[in-house]
Amino acid sequence: MLINFKMRQQTELPLKEDKANFFLQISTGVSVFLFSMVLAAYFMTSSVIASWNRAIIDGMTVQIMPSTQAISADEEKVRIGKVIHFFENLDGVEKVALVKEKQIKRLMAPWLGANADIEALPLPKLLNVHLKNGKTFPFEKVSEDLKQDFPYASMDNHGLWLKKLVKSATSVKTLALFVLLLVLSASILSIMYAITTSLKVHQNIIEILHIIGATDNYIAKQYARRASIVGLASSLVGTLTGIIALRIISHLSSGLETGLIGSASLSATHWMVLVSVPIFAALLAMCTSFWCVKHNLKEMY
Amino acid sequence: MEPYKNILTQPIVDMHNVSIRYGKDPEILSDINLTLDKGSFHFLTGKSGAGKTSLLSMMYLALKPSSGTVTVFGSNIGYTSREDMAMMRRKIGVVFQDFHLLEHLSAYDNVAAPLRVRGMSENEINKRVKELLSWVELDKSLDKICSTLSGGEKQRIAIARAVINRPEILLADEPTGNVDDDIAFKLMKLFVELNKLGTTVVIATHSTDLIARYNYPQIHLENKKLKIIPALRRIKNADQF
Ligand SMILES: Nc1ncnc2c1ncn2[C@@H]1O[C@H](COP(=O)(O)OP(=O)(O)OP(=O)(O)O)[C@@H](O)[C@H]1O
Ligand SMILES: [Mg+2]
Numbered sequence: 200m201l202i203n204f205k206m207r208q209q210t211e212l213p214l215k216e217d218k219a220n221f222f223l224q225i226s227t228g229v230s231v232f233l234f235s236m237v238l239a240a241y242f243m244t245s246s247v248i249a250s251w252n253r254a255i256i257d258g259m260t261v262q263i264m265p266s267t268q269a270i271s272a273d274e275e276k277v278r279i280g281k282v283i284h285f286f287e288n289l290d291g292v293e294k295v296a297l298v299k300e301k302q303i304k305r306l307m308a309p310w311l312g313a314n315a316d317i318e319a320l321p322l323p324k325l326l327n328v329h330l331k332n333g334k335t336f337p338f339e340k341v342s343e344d345l346k347q348d349f350p351y352a353s354m355d356n357h358g359l360w361l362k363k364l365v366k367s368a369t370s371v372k373t374l375a376l377f378v379l380l381l382v383l384s385a386s387i388l389s390i391m392y393a394i395t396t397s398l399k400v401h402q403n404i405i406e407i408l409h410i411i412g413a414t415d416n417y418i419a420k421q422y423a424r425r426a427s428i429v430g431l432a433s434s435l436v437g438t439l440t441g442i443i444a445l446r447i448i449s450h451l452s453s454g455l456e457t458g459l460i461g462s463a464s465l466s467a468t469h470w471m472v473l474v475s476v477p478i479f480a481a482l483l484a485m486c487t488s489f490w491c492v493k494h495n496l497k498e499m500y
Numbered sequence: 501m502e503p504y505k506n507i508l509t510q511p512i513v514d515m516h517n518v519s520i521r522y523g524k525d526p527e528i529l530s531d532i533n534l535t536l537d538k539g540s541f542h543f544l545t546g547k548s549g550a551g552k553t554s555l556l557s558m559m560y561l562a563l564k565p566s567s568g569t570v571t572v573f574g575s576n577i578g579y580t581s582r583e584d585m586a587m588m589r590r591k592i593g594v595v596f597q598d599f600h601l602l603e604h605l606s607a608y609d610n611v612a613a614p615l616r617v618r619g620m621s622e623n624e625i626n627k628r629v630k631e632l633l634s635w636v637e638l639d640k641s642l643d644k645i646c647s648t649l650s651g652g653e654k655q656r657i658a659i660a661r662a663v664i665n666r667p668e669i670l671l672a673d674e675p676t677g678n679v680d681d682d683i684a685f686k687l688m689k690l691f692v693e694l695n696k697l698g699t700t701v702v703i704a705t706h707s708t709d710l711i712a713r714y715n716y717p718q719i720h721l722e723n724k725k726l727k728i729i730p731a732l733r734r735i736k737n738a739d740q741f
Contacts, residue, residue, distance in 0.1 A: 408613070409586070410594055411613055412590030417617050
């Protein structure tokens with residue numbers, strides 16, 4: 200008699216047996232896998248760009264060669280002051296500081312020995328130029344101008360090629376974003392295709408449901424429920440595969456000379472976003488199919 | 501008392517200058533007028549292809565007229581929202597000639613479907629469906645999948661599904677078209693009982709035998725037109741069937 204009290208959560212549409220399900224599972228899984236990978240690439244590129252930008256913002260070093268003739272300390276001061284002034288007057292410069300001799304001494308110690316008499320040596324003077332945050336700094340032009348006005352001063356140009364790297368990395372980022380959108384719209388389209396096909400296959404059932412008084416929402420909910428289940432399951436597989444692939448890639452590349460690319464790692468936040476991709480995929484599948492069913496049913500009487 | 505009279509006599513179905521055509525085909529029904537009062541009982545007759553099914557489809561809101569106005573439960577279906585249409589369909593029970601059952605589901609689930617779409621609790625559904633299915637002597641076949649059942653069993657499921665919601669309108673399209681005479685008259689008895697409880701009934705049939713046994717008016721379709729043939733004869737022993 201127990202069967203009498205069996206709660207049946209029966210859905211009238213046999214969506215579980217839909218032929219399109221297999222297609223949807225595969226395409227969702229592959230899409231989510233691609234999406235996770237590209238998203239990870241996007242995050243990594245972002246953090247690399249951020250670290251390069253930080254290096255640029257940290258500023259640059261300007262080297263002032265000692266005079267070839269013997270000059271007085273005052274003349275030397277004027278010579279250095281002019282270069283400091285040159286940088287201070289530039290747009291985008293936050294602060295210019297002369298590196299103290301003590302510090303130079305420390306920097307030089309490994310080469311000259313701790314007791315070297317720096318005063319007596321014709322060592323170059325160093326300026327730390329700090330740049331303002333968020334301003335674009337015309338490295339190339341400044342470098343040219345400096346060479347012309349003060350041939351005895353030179354600017355290290357790592358900021359310049361970092362800028363170039365940032366530029367190309369940014370286009371990689373844009374490309375990644377474009378691929379993400381592409382994968383996203385392809386998934387939405389394939390869900391819509393599967394739904395439209397399924398609605399045609401089940402037209403008889405839907406007509407019957409309408410005649411017994413089912414609202415469009417009632418029918419759309421059965422589709423949405425199915426889509427979220429299929430979406431969650433296959434995107435879990437997709438993301439998991441993606442994460443495994445990422446681990447393998449990072450393991451393989453760990454032996455490589457990383458240097459600058461050392462910062463191409465994923466932060467905790469990035470991991471969290473990656474792990475929550477299946478939830479977003481399920482939500483997307485659910486909303487897309489709900490909307491798609493409603494839209495298609497409107498054409499029926 | 502006048503307002504009450506108005507409410508009571510407001511037609512449940514009203515068709516005004518209605519024509520039906522499918523696509524670019526010639527009209528099947530042309531400029532017809534029909535009023536069904538609450539609690540009325542009609543046979544719907546006419547040759548094959550006269551348009552009986554088409555006329556019924558308009559009443560169960562599955563077909564829109566190509567011209568004219570159809571009013572059901574007082575609302576013009578040309579201006580009724582999809583949501584309201586669904587609510588109206590819940591008050592209409594339909595028996596199709598070819599059953600139109602959800603073949604992949606059990607007898608139980610077919611009869612339960614109209615209650616589920618209304619969001620009724622499974623406990624209440626369980627009670628009602630069991631009761632009705634045992635009344636149509638199908639309590640042994642509750643869990644059998646429809647596609648495995650016989651024609652007569654399907655017929656009873658179709659009728660159970662049509663009446664489970666205690667409809668205000670019952671539309672049956674040749675419900676006795678392919679069953680034995682004794683089943684046919686048993687079913688008729690059910691329709692008569694429902695009508696006594698206030699349900700408006702329209703039954704499309706070819707059976708002159710059936711029409712002859714009951715004293716109900718006929719909606720007759722012929723040459724794209726509709727005419728009402730009033731009930732004239734009183735058969736005293738009609739109830740014996
Ligand atoms: N969906 C449709 N598309 C095109 N023509 C249709 C459609 N449904 C019905 N017809 C045509 O409309 C006419 C009336 O059909 P209908 O089914 O209403 O007749 P009927 O009186 O119910 O016939 P029967 O007694 O054989 O059931 C027929 O000529 C039929 O071919
Ligand atoms: Mg017919």
